[in-house]
Amino acid sequence: MFVYYLTLGLRSLRRNPALTVLMVMSIGLGVAASMTTWSVFRAVSGNPIPDKAAQLYTPQIDNWGPQQNEKGEPPSALSYTDAIALMHAHQAMQQTLLYPVQLSVLPGGSRSLPIAVNGYAVSGDFFPMFEVPFQYGSGWSTADDEGRTAIAVLSEEFNQKLFGGANSVGREITLDGHDYRIVGVTRHWDPKPRFFALFGSSGFEDPADFYIPFTRALDLQIDTAGNNSCRGKLTATGWDDWLRSNCVWVTPWVELDSASEVARYRQFLEGYAADQQRAGRFAWPPNVRLRNVMQWLDFQHVVPSESRISLLVSLGFFAICLINTIGLLLAKFMRRAAEIGVRRALGASRREIYKQYLMEAATVGVAGGVLGLLLTAVGISGTGLLFTPEIARLAHLDLSLVGLTLVVAILATVAAAFYPAWRAAQVQPAWQLKSN
Amino acid sequence: MQIKPILAAMRHHRAGTVLIALQIALTLAIVCNALFIIQQRMAHLSEPTGIDEANLFVIRNQWAAQSSTPQIDAQIQADLAAMRQLPAVRDASPSNSYPLRGGGWDNFITLMPEQVQPTTDGSVYLGDEHMIDTLGVKLVAGRNFRADEVGRIGLREDVFPPVVIVTKALAERLYPDGSALGKPLYAMSPAPSTIIGIVDLLQRQGVSTWDTTYAYQSLLWPMRLADPHGLYYIVRAKPGQLAAAMREVPTALYAQNRMRIIDPKDGELSFAQVRERAYDSDRGMAILMGIISIVLLAITAAGIVGLTSFWVGQRRKQIGIRRALGATRRDILSYFLTENLLIGCIGVVIGTVLAIGINLWMVTQFEMARLSLGYVVIGVIVLLLLGQASVLTPAMRASRVSPVEATRSV
Numbered sequence: 001m002f003v004y005y006l007t008l009g010l011r012s013l014r015r016n017p018a019l020t021v022l023m024v025m026s027i028g029l030g031v032a033a034s035m036t037t038w039s040v041f042r043a044v045s046g047n048p049i050p051d052k053a054a055q056l057y058t059p060q061i062d063n064w065g066p067q068q069n070e071k072g073e074p075p076s077a078l079s080y081t082d083a084i085a086l087m088h089a090h091q092a093m094q095q096t097l098l099y100p101v102q103l104s105v106l107p108g109g110s111r112s113l114p115i116a117v118n119g120y121a122v123s124g125d126f127f128p129m130f131e132v133p134f135q136y137g138s139g140w141s142t143a144d145d146e147g148r149t150a151i152a153v154l155s156e157e158f159n160q161k162l163f164g165g166a167n168s169v170g171r172e173i174t175l176d177g178h179d180y181r182i183v184g185v186t187r188h189w190d191p192k193p194r195f196f197a198l199f200g201s202s203g204f205e206d207p208a209d210f211y212i213p214f215t216r217a218l219d220l221q222i223d224t225a226g227n228n229s230c231r232g233k234l235t236a237t238g239w240d241d242w243l244r245s246n247c248v249w250v251t252p253w254v255e256l257d258s259a260s261e262v263a264r265y266r267q268f269l270e271g272y273a274a275d276q277q278r279a280g281r282f283a284w285p286p287n288v289r290l291r292n293v294m295q296w297l298d299f300q301h302v303v304p305s306e307s308r309i310s311l312l313v314s315l316g317f318f319a320i321c322l323i324n325t326i327g328l329l330l331a332k333f334m335r336r337a338a339e340i341g342v343r344r345a346l347g348a349s350r351r352e353i354y355k356q357y358l359m360e361a362a363t364v365g366v367a368g369g370v371l372g373l374l375l376t377a378v379g380i381s382g383t384g385l386l387f388t389p390e391i392a393r394l395a396h397l398d399l400s401l402v403g404l405t406l407v408v409a410i411l412a413t414v415a416a417a418f419y420p421a422w423r424a425a426q427v428q429p430a431w432q433l434k435s436n
Numbered sequence: 437m438q439i440k441p442i443l444a445a446m447r448h449h450r451a452g453t454v455l456i457a458l459q460i461a462l463t464l465a466i467v468c469n470a471l472f473i474i475q476q477r478m479a480h481l482s483e484p485t486g487i488d489e490a491n492l493f494v495i496r497n498q499w500a501a502q503s504s505t506p507q508i509d510a511q512i513q514a515d516l517a518a519m520r521q522l523p524a525v526r527d528a529s530p531s532n533s534y535p536l537r538g539g540g541w542d543n544f545i546t547l548m549p550e551q552v553q554p555t556t557d558g559s560v561y562l563g564d565e566h567m568i569d570t571l572g573v574k575l576v577a578g579r580n581f582r583a584d585e586v587g588r589i590g591l592r593e594d595v596f597p598p599v600v601i602v603t604k605a606l607a608e609r610l611y612p613d614g615s616a617l618g619k620p621l622y623a624m625s626p627a628p629s630t631i632i633g634i635v636d637l638l639q640r641q642g643v644s645t646w647d648t649t650y651a652y653q654s655l656l657w658p659m660r661l662a663d664p665h666g667l668y669y670i671v672r673a674k675p676g677q678l679a680a681a682m683r684e685v686p687t688a689l690y691a692q693n694r695m696r697i698i699d700p701k702d703g704e705l706s707f708a709q710v711r712e713r714a715y716d717s718d719r720g721m722a723i724l725m726g727i728i729s730i731v732l733l734a735i736t737a738a739g740i741v742g743l744t745s746f747w748v749g750q751r752r753k754q755i756g757i758r759r760a761l762g763a764t765r766r767d768i769l770s771y772f773l774t775e776n777l778l779i780g781c782i783g784v785v786i787g788t789v790l791a792i793g794i795n796l797w798m799v800t801q802f803e804m805a806r807l808s809l810g811y812v813v814i815g816v817i818v819l820l821l822l823g824q825a826s827v828l829t830p831a832m833r834a835s836r837v838s839p840v841e842a843t844r845s846v
Contacts (some may be wrong), residue, residue, distance in 0.1 A: 104500035114500035242592035331746030386720035
């Protein structure tokens with residue numbers, strides 16, 4: 001019966017080619033618009049670290065006060081003073097401070113032209129906390145942090161560029177004229193959005209080339225390549241003065257494995273801010289936050305509003321395409337009322353009619369899905385026209401998107417056919433037979 | 437024209453009527469908002485910067501060797517002298533940034549030394565006495581910086597100039613009575629800076645939603661940024677010699693000192709490229725909304741054609757009877773046109789409510805502006821005309837139905 005309905009459906013589609021083409025295009029365009037914008041949206045709104053997103057938290061402390069903070073919210077990074085205090089208190093299982101740095105390297109030895117490389121100044125806990133995969137060697141220990149050692153971890157890509165991909169652990173690298181001993185080489189690691197360093201970044205930039213100890217970077221007075229935000233009068237006369245200022249630029253992360261640990265850490269933050277108030281450094285009551293990865297991405301508005309708006313508009317577009325399809329299917333089915341009458345009179349039950357017409361709609365859905373797939377491929381290759389390059393390159397057509405496109409097209413068309421098919425099944429045989 | 441029989445007929449085709457009305461309503465709602473987004477984005481991306489964009493380019497110069505502030509400052513001055521001597525270069529200035537860079541250095545501004553709540557915010561551009569000529573901005577009051585007023589800023593030094601030049605927008609925000617020249621301002625500085633000059637128009641470094649509150653509020657500081665990070669060189673080519681200047685300048689800089697980084701990919705950008713980058717998401721949104729609007733209108737038109745054709749086919753017999761009873765072709769034609777107009781009217785009423793509702797929701801979600809009613813009016817007219825146009829062909833076919841049809845096989 002299934003095959004019979006399928007051939008009936010295909011034959012009927014050939015009967016009104018104009019109407020069929022219209023329906024297939026309607027479904028195809030609607031699905032393609034939705035899938036193209038969805039492919040961008042899912043890339044920018046995804047969970048960058050699914051295993052640990054609920055255990056990683058970033059603390060915020062209001063060191064600006066109610067008159068100067070951001071509408072009641074504490075700043076999105078810490079001042080050096082507060083960052084170091086949190087580090088020394090060591091209230092979490094693992095913890096890291098970090099800031100982005102940009103340094104120069106001579107890739108072909110001392111006679112070559114320098115190039116700029118990007119990395120992060122981090123604490124040793126950074127690597128296990130964020131599950132950074134290693135190709136050679138490993139990260140570094142807390143002892144290295146405290147010893148302010150001149151060591152570095154390179155990314156796979158940077159190691160490829162400098163050492164041709166060989167095991168470079170133990171070798172030296174010169175960054176901005178300072179030597180570092182290489183202790184590890186990561187595998188390709190590029191969580192998107194880059195949740196851990198959003199202060200002065202969209203979260204979608206090129207992956208880091210290297211990591212160096214936070215403490216070492218401070219000793220060398222390596223300035224942040226990210227944001228630096230201050231309040232009040234600026235009076236720093238140099239590096240040390242700036243470190244003591246209210247300028248925020250350090251991003252902290254802590255790992256908290258249970259709800260009780262989170263509660264305890266929150267309490268600790270409150271207590272720390274209260275101590276600062278008592279000491280006269282803050283003239284306001286504690287105003288602290290502790291957000292996990294997904295809460296942080298949400299708070300930082302990492303998903304560009306363009307991506308949201310275009311997805312919503314595309315879904316509205318798809319809805320209209322479906323309404324259009326309902327109308328066209330209705331016209332198509334009801335035009336064959338006489339034929340339905342004959343089939344009913346010959347003994348076909350309403351159920352049979354209903355099934356037959358849903359089947360016919362499903363064939364439209366398949367055709368629409370295939371067209372939609374082609375148009376989605378075109379759409380994704382054209383995302384560069386619609387979004388900024390760093391976001392457009394995240395959209396790609398993978399197997400799951402292909403499957404989703406086809407499934408959505410078929411399901412949506414069949415759903416659109418429920419009412420027209422029901423109307424077809426309601427046709428009274430006697431009425432139709434009477435006059436033909 | 438009699439409305440009553442049309443209404444009666446519509447009651448028989450309730451599903452089709454509802455579907456067309458719904459489709460018109462949703463199309464109106466989306467097209468209105470899409471047109472509005474297009475207009476907003478286009479207006480945003482065609483805002484002027486106030487500078488000589490056609491002849492400008494910028495170089496991001498990073499230092500590769502660590503050296504002291506005086507050494508860096510000396511190198512900057514040597515670089516500038518070398519650049520200004522090039523045949524294709526009209527002028528050059530050191531800076532920390534340039535308009536449309538996409539955010540950067542901005543300071544809160546107060547009028548009183550003890551004031552905590554800022555009066556406003558200004559985008560800070562560092563530059564020397566050549567900055568105004570390099571940018572090509574017009575000095576409308578006061579004077580330019582003198583060479584002896586230009587200072588330098590080293591790593592994390594908060595140095596403030598005693599004299600500043602501000603844009604007209606900032607001057608009017610600070611001193612609405614027009615008396616800004618010679619008056620003080622505090623750009624997060626402990627000591628006042630005196631306004632010695634006012635330039636006509638100079639866009640900020642950022643053009644995000646946050647920046648639009650402070651649009652065109654910029655200030656120029658007579659400073660060279662001599663920190664180990666590096667700086668930007670803004671270069672103005674002689675008219676028509678931009679390409680030549682963009683070739684000459686990096687070569688001249690590397691000849692000065694090769695321990696610097698000018699990224700091969702985006703270390704040197706013409707201002708046309710800067711503008712393109714600054715507004716690429718706005719342009720993308722406008723394109724996407726344009727495509728969606730056009731396709732949506734086409735699909736709605738096709739849907740109306742399809743359903744009306746079906747109705748015409750279904751009613752051939754009734755049309756034949758009406759024709760036999762004396763109705764003219766015009767009567768039949770106007771019947772279908774009126775029917776469509778009625779459905780269209782229901783659709784646009786619902787659509788208007790939806791359009792405004794969607795816009796209000798977007799205002800809360802995406803910091804968008806309120807939809808102006810002009811767009812709804814345009815949308816309504818477009819959709820009603822579209823409905824009439826798409827119904828025309830099937831209605832013409834209906835009007836050609838011969839009265840003989842009435843006599844066939846009843």
